Amino acid sequence: MSDMLAPDDSPKPAEATHWDSYPRFLMRAISAATDGSFLFYAWMTGLTAVFLVGVNAWAHQVTSGMIHTHMTDHVSWGLYIANFTFMVGVAAGGVMMVIPAYLYKDKRMQDVVIIGELLAIAAIVACLMFVVADLGRPDRGWHMLPGLGRFNFPISMLTWDVLVLNGYLLLNLHVVGYLLYTRFLGKKPNPKWYKPFILISIVWAISIHTVTAFLYSGLGGRPFWNSALLAPRFLTSAFVSGPAFILLTMVVLKRFGKVNVPEGPMNTLVKIIRVTILINLLMIISELFTEFYAGGAHTSSARYLFFGHGEANALVPWIWTAIIFNVVAALVFLKPQLVQNTRLLVVACVLAFTGMWIEKGMGLIVPGFVPSTLHEYVEYVPSHLEWRVAAGVIAFGLLVYSAGIKIAIPILRGEMRFRQPAEKAATD
Amino acid sequence: MSENSTAETKSGLSRRRLVKGLGATLGVTAFGAALSPLFGGPKVSADELMQRHYKELSPEDKKKVLERLQAEAKKSYGADVEIGDHRPTPNTKFVYAINLSICNGNGNCVEACHRENNHDRASKESYIRVLEMPKGTMDMEKGSTTYTGTVPAKDKFYLPVQCQQCDEPPCVDVCPVQATWKEQDGIVVVDYNWCIGCRYCMAACPYHARRFNWQKPDVPTLEINKKQSYLSNRIRPQGVVEKCHFCLHRTREGRLPACLEACPTGARVFGNILAPKSNIRWILENKRVYVLKEELGTKPSFFYFFDK
Missing domain, CATH: 1.20.5 (Single alpha-helices involved in coiled-coils or other helix-helix interfaces)
Known part of the structure; x- marks a missing residue:
């Protein structure tokens, strides 16, 4: 990105080159990300502490083996892959700001769309970390590098997922980086350099969650996942959890960051969730109807999930909590002018987000393995170590997200510029 | 600034x-x-870290790798093992069949596999699971792998399940790094030094055939089966997937799989289906055989039949 400048026109005598301004941009960004109020410091330090606990737990796992997780040959994926799946949705959900902003040319949404793009970046970073945490041999990660290793493309859906996730990360990094940098220079962004990438990123956002669903729905031996409805279900829930998290961010920014978030975009997001959360419920009902009305052996996972199997019923309270959260949130979102009642909005968003986290996380991954392919009921409850690693990854994602927002705000407000000294940005 | x-x-x-x-x-x-626990743990040597995929190893490379693995086994397990590299014989396609009328669920095959393949002792791992099924159903939901007591129990039959060596193996398709593949003689193998441990193959397998090394396998020195092969029963590293390989270190030398030799009932039949006079061929031609989960289209090389 550093040599995008055409060197021919130089109206001012000492036009700075990107070699000057880009390092300055990075320095100022780091400075902005590490300056702030006491509350901001407390938040970032807390997140760092949790992240370090996770790093330590992961180091133990790599050294002594995954025996300290509660995964088994029967339930061979657990909390990590559950969170990975859910976080792909959160990343894709960011697109629900990009679509109104650029396809419907909503000017006010364009002002805040960066929150969605930053969320996508942070969530993808977390996704990739969850995948690495799940590997038995992270030291052999290079076997996946095209050229160096043996990348089983296009047959393995996992290779597709590696490509789309990294591609989505790069797209968003480019768009966010370009827009912030040009604003930092005090220039008008050139649509040529970001509009096409935004349009690609919209399609790409759909692709990341579709491919992630195909990871599971393509497995004939796992009837619980082997459903054509899985990809659409993933997408609708992504379009609940992503916007819900963005709404929560906006409330926090208003309350603690003294940022004036316009009501228009918030209303748009509420309207989006109002629809997507109902579509998601409809899809769950369709899935359950098909499972239970016809009956037979392929319903055993769903039966285990919702009603348990004899003594084995670890997921029953878990999934009903999710259903209740989703239904209550759906009802609250029906209320018009929800945005005005901040407290209710927060409750609704937290319920919707948590509900989706359960339903599209553990509620989706674990029953795929219970009963096993030889119909044995071996249950899974994450170990303490798994919770620590997962918390560490999420903390790191939140660190990336918080730092990104902290950098973006002064730049978008025009307080952080290359030309005029704007030291007051540091006080915010 | x-x-x-x-x-x-x-x-x-x-x-x-x-x-x-x-x-x-x-x-x-x-x-x-x-991160400090990482530095106190087992060391991964530079040679191990940089080792190429099995199919990319030249004969000299292979020799070096095998020597290194033998030295590692000596160091970690104190045993002088001999790790070979058994390649498929041309015009061979191995097929297994089990006579469910004879199998009585004694479990000797499970135990023989455990010992032959240097499985972790603590977890009593084996590539074979035997389901005790009530007569009158083929629904595995009604079976049990944790049966106890005298066998055969009244009104039960026994269904041993191991890798079905599918001709359309879903596990091979899903592997992101081609660490598992099907060889010419039909055996699906794993390069334990290439597997990254993502366990996608375990999710894909419809027969619960794959196992993961959740920790470094623990095998007492004196119990180690020293006759080993790169793609079969050498002691697996921590963090990788493994599976039944039809005892290729035996069968590619013209011997029989350990599970078959251990079977006291004669229920197990193994052989080369391309050999016109083989037992296995006679069985497939004359018995009414079936495969597990045929509807999934995996095309197993593992057959079951009843003869009374």
């Missing part, structure tokens, strides 16, 4: 910078401390 001139702001800035520097140092130190 600062264009500010007042002394007060300058000292404020430098103090802030000092605090940030301290914070950063502290953070990096804490990060190093958090």
